[in-house]
Amino acid sequence: MKKITLDVPDDKVDFVIELINQLGLTSSEEPDIPEEHKEIVRERIRSANQDDLVSWEEARKQLMFKSES
Structure with a gap:
């Protein structure tokens, strides 16, 4: 399975998340830490x-x- 990182404009995030859900894909907000x-x-x-x-x-x-100094 491939991983894709997206930069999504703030006003499109809800749309993209809904699209991901409709396609049966998974999303993760966890950073990939080496x-x-x-x-x-x-x-x-x-x-x-x-x-x-x-x-x-x-x-x-x-x-x-x-x-304060």
Whole structure:
């Protein structure tokens, strides 16, 4: 089976999705991530130092503080 990637104008998306459904085709909005990229992320997760991590709330405070300066 072949995969096709389409760029569809915003005002035509509903039409194209309906056409895909009528033809019995499948559509997916999931990006096709190469295995090489996935492995890079896995390695970064494995090597992450838990002591260097901050909560989302703390990171947000730091970012807001920087944007105010």
